[in-house]
Amino acid sequence: MEKPQQQSGKTSRRGFLGQALTTAGTVIAAPALLNQPNVEKETIPETKDVMTTTLSVNGKQHSLTIEPRVTLLDALRENMGLVGSKKGCDHGQCGACTVLIDGERVYSCLSLAVMQEGKKIVTIEGLADGDNLHPMQTAFIENDGFQCGYCTPGQICAAVSLVEEVKKGCVSYVTSDLNNPPQLAALSETEIKERLSGNLCRCSAYNGIVAAVQQVAGQKPPSPMAEILVRESQDA
Ligand code: FES
Ligand code: FES
Structure with a gap:
């Protein structure tokens, strides 16, 4: 006859370990059950819906x-x-x-x-027309709108759509006058950044991306060399 596990209403050390092992045994047994062929067939259908x-x-x-x-x-x-x-x-x-x-x-x-x-x-x-790149693709190349290039296909597609949205008179979160949406020629850097904020670039090529959109919008983007000179003068 086994000794009782309870002592004075408390669980003994031996009793606690016994319970723990029983519980663990149940948990360990569960995956083993799932591995039985008849259980697996019920939970994972062999034929996929296509x-x-x-x-x-x-x-x-x-x-x-x-x-x-x-x-x-x-x-x-x-x-x-x-x-x-x-x-x-x-x-x-x-x-x-x-x-x-x-x-x-x-x-x-x-x-x-x-x-x-x-x-x-x-x-x-x-996007390209045969060997002729889309103007937005050309603008990305000419304005250093990428580094590793991983985000670039998405950035270019988004930028192409951005231009069409502006032509249709769409406003953005930063448009100050909702009754007077900005035209492409006057689209500010803030507007471009906001309208492309759903596309992230881990290389942080944002200046070049904004410049590319400005070029396609008919604006005069700052040249990459001018930016480098400004940065160098600020660092000096
Ligand atoms: S892969 Fe679709 S938003 Fe990131
Ligand atoms: S160019 Fe590398 S993530 Fe954008």
Whole structure:
């Protein structure tokens, strides 16, 4: 006959260890149960639900058979081989995955591919006209709008959309007169920075990016060399 575990209403040291081991045994046993073939079949279906969808990307039709949960970014990169759109955060925080859908900028990591059937998708690969770069691509090169280039496809797509939004008279958070939206020629640096604030650059190439937008907007951006000289004079 075993001695009682309780002493004076308190759990003895031996009793406590016994209980702990029993509980741990239950926890350890649980994964072992899940590994049994009949349990695994019930929890993880072998056949996946897939859908067939046709997407128009950069003027080409792509027929895909994919799970409905696949994001547009993954469909572009994994199914169509269009790896220009980058996966930075995959959570709608960095803008590296920005593409154009019916002319408007969209985070492709936050959009399901099957939702885009019948729409016109343009990625960084589709902006140039043959060998002729899009004016925004040229402006990024001429104004040093990138360093490592990881954020650049998203930045360029967002900047292309920004210009079209200004042409349509869209206002931003920093627009002072909502009845009088800024024109491209008068778009301030503050407006450009605010309108591109959804695209982050870890290399901090922001000055060049703003200058690129100013160039496409018909403004005279400061030359990169002039900025270097100003910085050197400030450091001296
Ligand atoms: S990868 Fe889509 S916002 Fe960062
Ligand atoms: S150029 Fe490197 S993250 Fe923007």
